[in-house]
Amino acid sequence: SYVLTQPPSASVAPGETARITCGGNNIGGKSVHWYQQRPGQAPVLVIYYDGDRPSGIPERFSGSNSGNTATLTISRVEAGDEADYYCQVWDVSSDHGLFGGGTKLTVL
Amino acid sequence: QVHLVQSGPELKKPGSSMRVSCKASGGTITSGISWVRQAPGQGLEWMGGIIPIFEVANNAQKFQDRVTITADESTGTAYLELSSLTSEDSAVYYCARSRSRQGRPDRYFDSWGQGTLVTVSS
DSSP: OOOOBOOSEEEEOTTSOEEEEEEOTTGGGSOOEEEEEOTTSOOEEEEBTTTBOOTTSOTTEEEEEETTEEEEEEOSOOGGGOEEEEEEEEETTTTEEEEOOOEEEEEO | OOEEEEOOOEEEOTTOOEEEEEEEESSOOTTOEEEEEEOTTOOOEEEEEEETTTTEEEEOGGGTTTEEEEEETTTTEEEEEEOSOOGGGOEEEEEEEEEOOTTOOOOEEEEEOOOEEEEEOO
8 A cells, every 4th residue: 555654753943944755656646735733733734736725824835746755845934833744645546545654843 | 614513522431332523614515524533642544534425435444344434415514433442542533624626536635623532441
């Protein structure tokens, strides 16, 4: 079955750029969606279809997807961006959803 | 954006069943509802989903024999039932509305319920 691999943790200083990766075999051929989950809260969609932002999500959040790696980029990181981030794809062959293991972003 | 409100926390005995509801307001669940769970300190796990107009659920292999997902489009409510509970089923259970771009089969989750904590303990 398809596997999505995320680094367990990442850290960045305020004002810098955070890049969170999601690896998968030829993931560039799939659509990748990203969710932010703050402690004790439900996940929130921040990027869909690789790079689209839902309304209300700051332009600081962007995404890309190519080859075997999809990337969520957060520019000008703020303290409020500290959260767990999950990538997600849809396995079309089985019609199932699939999440990566999540990356905990720490703002130093 | 649709607002999804889930039923309250539950304490269950091992071997029993659970049922969680998810009611939509300010929008519809016509495009689909999935259930996702999160064990303590763990990541998100997709359990299954349903598109109400088709009335057929699609469940993850791991839960195939124990999970029942239903939806009532007229009331905008979806349900998750999980049977034969063990302590490993203790988790927060989320409903999430699934969407897809027109003509595309792949789906994402644009609105989430607040989560329902289910604790399985004797």
